[in-house]
Amino acid sequence: MKRIGVLSSGGDAPGMNAAIRAVVRKGIYHDLEVWGIKRGYAGLIDGELYRLELRSVADVIQRGGTILHTARSQEFMTNEGRQRALSILKEYGIDGVVVIGGDGSFRGGIELMKLGIKVVGVPGTIDNDLFGTDYTIGFDTAVNTVVDAINKVRDTAVSHERIFVIEVMGRHSGEIALNAGLAGGAESILIPELPYNPSEVCLRLRESYLKGKKHSIIIVAEGVASASQVVEDIRTISGFDTRITVLGHLQRGGTPSAFDRNLASRLSAAAVEALVNGNSGYMVGIQGSQISLVSLEEAVNHKKQINTEFLELAQVLSR
Ligand code: F6P
Numbered sequence: 001m002k003r004i005g006v007l008s009s010g011g012d013a014p015g016m017n018a019a020i021r022a023v024v025r026k027g028i029y030h031d032l033e034v035w036g037i038k039r040g041y042a043g044l045i046d047g048e049l050y051r052l053e054l055r056s057v058a059d060v061i062q063r064g065g066t067i068l069h070t071a072r073s074q075e076f077m078t079n080e081g082r083q084r085a086l087s088i089l090k091e092y093g094i095d096g097v098v099v100i101g102g103d104g105s106f107r108g109g110i111e112l113m114k115l116g117i118k119v120v121g122v123p124g125t126i127d128n129d130l131f132g133t134d135y136t137i138g139f140d141t142a143v144n145t146v147v148d149a150i151n152k153v154r155d156t157a158v159s160h161e162r163i164f165v166i167e168v169m170g171r172h173s174g175e176i177a178l179n180a181g182l183a184g185g186a187e188s189i190l191i192p193e194l195p196y197n198p199s200e201v202c203l204r205l206r207e208s209y210l211k212g213k214k215h216s217i218i219i220v221a222e223g224v225a226s227a228s229q230v231v232e233d234i235r236t237i238s239g240f241d242t243r244i245t246v247l248g249h250l251q252r253g254g255t256p257s258a259f260d261r262n263l264a265s266r267l268s269a270a271a272v273e274a275l276v277n278g279n280s281g282y283m284v285g286i287q288g289s290q291i292s293l294v295s296l297e298e299a300v301n302h303k304k305q306i307n308t309e310f311l312e313l314a315q316v317l318s319r
Pocket of ligand 1: 011102125126127169170171222252
């Protein structure tokens with residue numbers, strides 16, 4: 001292996017630049033040439049590649065987003081698009097690629113493998129919804145962004161004795177909602193892994209009110225229902241004065257936390273190591289404190305189990 005490529009794909013996440021930095025510097029440490037592929041698979045098909053040197057990734061560890069940019073590529077879903085991608089990789093003499101992204105990005109990596117390219121995946125998505133790793137890059141930063149928002153919303157909820165419904169990202173996962181809800185002291189956390197029951201939510205609000213708690217924070221993951229639907233349900237059922245905050249893409253930006261920087265550095269260095277050792281078809285994950293290799297097929301075909309213990313604990317502690 002003398003030349004590797006690196007790309008970021010899917011939704012961007014804080015820490016992706018730390019990951020790219022580690023791929024470049026670990027790759028050069030192993031005397032590899034490292035080529036950046038811009039805009040994910042779309043840029044690969046368009047031949048948007050450029051050589052990355054040690055200085056190319058100077059002063060990026062603290063930056064959110066991805067210097068390689070990202071895009072979702074319909075063309076790569078076609079055989080013609082994949083063949084074009086393969087011809088570009090062959091033209092540049094690239095025989096191994098580090099794919100930084102989520103499950104959709106890894107499915108693309110599996111397609112590249114079918115064409116004979118060695119691929120190792122680095123889990124980069126704020127959703128933390130990938131099987132085989134306790135954490136994905138960007139998740140810790142996104143949770144801290146949400147907790148900061150909860151703190152700010154709580155001030156005005158207390159002042160006005162209001163109910164606030166805060167909608168968070170996660171696509172189809174309640175991981176952000178659960179972790180930020182517990183850390184933020186939310187009174188209710190609604191996640192797509194469990195049925196949504198507005199009457200139950202309002203019963204808890206009523207119980208809290210009768211105990212003297214005149215404000216509440218409800219975190220709803222976007223996969224459950226829209227925050228506006230939850231607000232309407234609460235107003236209709238309980239009559240409480242209720243307001244809405246949708247955090248949206250705020251959760252995808254910002255300087256990566258120390259945890260995400262170190263996670264990105266460790267996982268990406270291990271991904272280069274895997275390619276150097278001739279491994280392919282794996283995602284590098286972290287389980288406990290151990291770096292592990294999980295097959296890409298397993299990572300994309302299994303659903304990560306949610307830890308509902310956080311839910312029960314949040315309900316007990318927020319009374
Ligand atoms: O996968 C990360 C994510 O932020 C999801 O949580 C969210 O639903 C989705 O991307 C939004 O996608 P887009 O940025 O294309 O609107």
